[in-house]
Amino acid sequence: MIPNLILPSTSFGHVITAMVTPFGVDGRLNIPLAMQLAEYLVTHGSDSLIICGTTGESPTLTLREQHQLFKAVRQAVGNQVNLLVGTGSNATAETIERTKEAAHLGADGALLVVPYYNKPPQDGLEAHFRAIAKEVPSLPLMLYNIPSRTGCSLAPETVGRLMDLTNIVSFKAASSSIEEISQLREACGERLAIYSGDDELTLPLLIVGAIGVVSVASHLAGRQINSMIKYFMAGDNTAALSIHEKLIPLFKGLFIVTNPIPVKAALELSGWFVGGPRLPLLSANKYIRESLSPILVTLRHS
Template sequence: MKLEGVYVAVVTPFENGKIAEKTYEEYLEKLIQSGIAGIVVCGSTGESSMITMEEHTSLFRLSKEIVNNRIQVIANAGANSTDEAVYLTKEAEKTGVDAVLSVVPYYVKPTQEGIFLHYKAIHDETDNIPLIIYNVPGRTAVDIKVETVVRLSSLERYIGIKESSSDMEKVSNLVAQTKPNFSVLSGNDGTFLPLLAVGGHGIISVIGNIMPKELVALYNSVKKGDLNTAIEINTKMLPLFQALSFEANPIPVKYALYKMGQVSSELKLPLTMLSETYQKKMDQVLKDLSLI
C-alpha cells in the first residue's frame, strides 16, 4: 500500500448522541466523488477521544462498507495506553480497513525509547495491517524525533507518518532518512504546499472536508510542476485555513459542514458549538468562497 495524495480526516455525524449513519453515507459519497485518495476515520476530527470502543469499531466497519474499495480507508486506533492501542488496532484489522493510524502516546510524556517500544508492540502484536505513525506534539505534549521514526520505518509494516509539527526542516530529514517507500504526510493544511516542496507525499486534511476538489487540484498541480496554480489555490484557501483554527478541531469544521447542509452541528461533550463571535466570521469566510 502506498500513501500519496489527499486523505480527509472525516467528522462523525451525530443525531441525538448516536452515529447518524444515513448522513454519514451521504457525506462520504460526496468526498469519494471529489477525487481524494482516502479517508481517516475516528481521528481527532472524528471526535475519537469522546466516542466509545464500540462506536470506533462500528465506524470502521461502516466506513469500509460505504467506501466499498473505491478509495482507501484508514482507521485511527491510537491510544496513550499501549495495550489499548494494540487492542483497537486488532479490532480495526478485523473490519478490513486498509491501514491504521496511531498517535504518539499522549499525556504520559514517554521517552523516545518508550515511544519506539509502544509502536513496536503494535507492530509485533498484530498481523498484516499497514501502520502509520501520527505525530501531533501540540496535542500529545511529546514530539517524536527523526531518529525514532527512522528506527520504526525499518519495521516491515510501518508505511508512513502523519507529521503535524509544521517543521519543514524535520520533514526534509524524514524524507531523506527513511526508506524510499515510506510516506511523509502533512497533518496541517497550512503547510501542505511547503511539505510537498521538500519531498513530502500528501496530506491528512481537515479543510478537505470542505474544499476537497481544490485540495486535490493543488496536489495534482504540484505533481505536474505547475507551482503557480498550486500557489493560487493555496492562497484562495488561506482564509479558511485560519477559520478552521478559530477553536479546537473539530468544532470549526463541523460548524462549517453544518452551514453547508452536510451534517448536524451536534458534538460530543466536552466539545461545544462554535461560539457566536466565530460563527459570524466563519459564515463570512464561507460566503466569500461561495460555499454557502
C-alpha cells in the same frame, strides 16, 4: 521547476480526509449521514478517509460506536478508497487490541497517534510502535506526530530506527515544522510516505518531500486541494500556489478554535447538519459562525 515526485507504493494517495463523526440532536451517532458524507468526500477529491481520528472525536467514541462507524462507512464507499481507522491511545496494550480489531474488520490502515499525557522518552516511543507493528504485521500503519496535543514529539531518528518494520509505511506530520520533513526523509529514505497534518502547510511541505495531506479542509474544498497537489506534482507551481493562496482563509478559519468545532460549524453552514461535538468540546459560538460564513461564501463562488 521542481521535478515530479513519485508516490511510494505504500501511500494512501494525495488527499486523506480526517472525517468528522456526525451526531444527531440526541448526541447519538448519525450513521445514515456518516454514510452520505463519506460518499460525498470520495467523489469530491478524497483518495482515502480516516475515521475515528482526532477530527472524528475518537476520545468520545465507544468501541462499539467505532465499529458501527467503520462498518457503515465501508458499506458506503466499498473499495473505492482506502479506509484508515484511528486506533492509537496512550496504552500500548489497548492500542494493539484496537489495531487488531481494525485489521479484523477490514481496515486498509491504522493511524497511530503518539501516546499522550504519559510523555514517554524516545526509546519508550520506539518500543510502543515496534510492539504494535509486530503484533499486527499485515496492516499498514501511519504514525501521527502532533506534540501540541500529546505533550511529546516523535523524533525523526526514532522513526528511522523503525524502518526495519515493513508495515510502518507513512507518517502524519502535525508539528508545524518544515525541518521535520527533511529530517524524516534523511532518516527514513523515500519508503516512508510523509503527509502534512496541517492544511495550511501542505504546499510548503510538498516542496521538502511530503506527498500529500491528512486534511480537515477537504470536507469543504477536497477537489481544490487535490488539484493543488497534482499541479505541484506535475511541476505547475504557479497553478498550485494560486489555489493555495485562495484557500488560506479557509485553512485559517477552520483552526480559529479547537478542531473539530469550526469544521462541524462550517459543514452545517454548508448544508451538512453533522451536529456539534461531544463534551468536553462545545458547538461553535456566534463569533465563530460569523467568521466562517464569508469564507464559505467566497469559496462557493471561487
